[in-house]
Amino acid sequence: MNKTFYVVEDHSLMRQGIMGFLAEHSDFECIGYSSNARDFFDAMRSQGEGGLPSVLITDLNIEGSVENGLSLIKNCRSAFPSVRIVVYSMHSAGSIVSGALEAGCDGFVSKMSDEAELKNALENAVLGKRYVDPEIAPNLVTFEKTLSQFTQRENEILRLILQNKSNVQIAEELGINKRTVENCISRIYNKTGFSTHKELIASFGSRDF
Known part of the structure; x- marks a missing residue:
């Protein structure tokens, strides 16, 4: 070998x-x-x-x-x-x-x-x-458990982040205001430990949300 x-x-x-x-x-x-x-x-x-x-x-x-x-x-x-x-x-x-x-x-x-x-x-x-x-x-194990506890809205927004959509584009596509998107992204950052869209895309680009 x-x-x-x-x-x-x-x-x-x-x-x-x-x-x-x-x-x-x-x-x-x-x-x-x-x-x-x-x-x-x-x-x-x-x-x-x-x-x-x-x-x-x-x-x-x-x-x-x-x-x-x-x-x-x-x-x-x-x-x-x-x-x-x-x-x-x-x-x-x-x-x-x-x-x-x-x-x-x-x-x-x-x-x-x-x-x-x-x-x-x-x-x-x-x-x-x-x-x-x-x-x-x-x-x-703890992190994977956290991901499983994402809300439906958090999963929707994360999916659009992975498509390289901006906060404004995400708000328009989901029919919600930009502040709601920003608050949700803040929760996603807190749960994942990341702090930028690029880090999320690099880490979870192959996941199906």
Whole structure:
């Protein structure tokens, strides 16, 4: 079984720590690293299909934005479907974990957890199994429960946000005033932990509301 990995992490000490730990405590081989998504995709295209890693380990907050991390996951899943994706992140909020899983990652591990959890995630990923760090799994369960408690109006508005509609367009389509839309969006932000339309679209664009 091919057991190789590539790391996308913009903090050099963290990157070295990941590679050093896996070199010493696993049989996974590192075939490359970069600090941003652009360099990762350039490297993958130059490698060709036969040189792809079995697992991509990536931070979620890339170049200062979680949205960039979610885009990396989606684009990697689309361009290189054979590559498994494990997120290794400081983020542990259920909304963030859910968004990453929706984007297409196969595993999610908190940087605050024991490094052995990263190895566990990689081992599961190459077997085609999803793995969520046990320390943050309860956050995901709580968040999914919150989503199930959205009101009909909140679901309607979220669906239109995911269609990239503005607040004015949402108000017109639903026949309600703009202030009502804004109040409802504020509740959606509070429930999901996000604060912009872009973050909602990046995280829930594939969901059916």
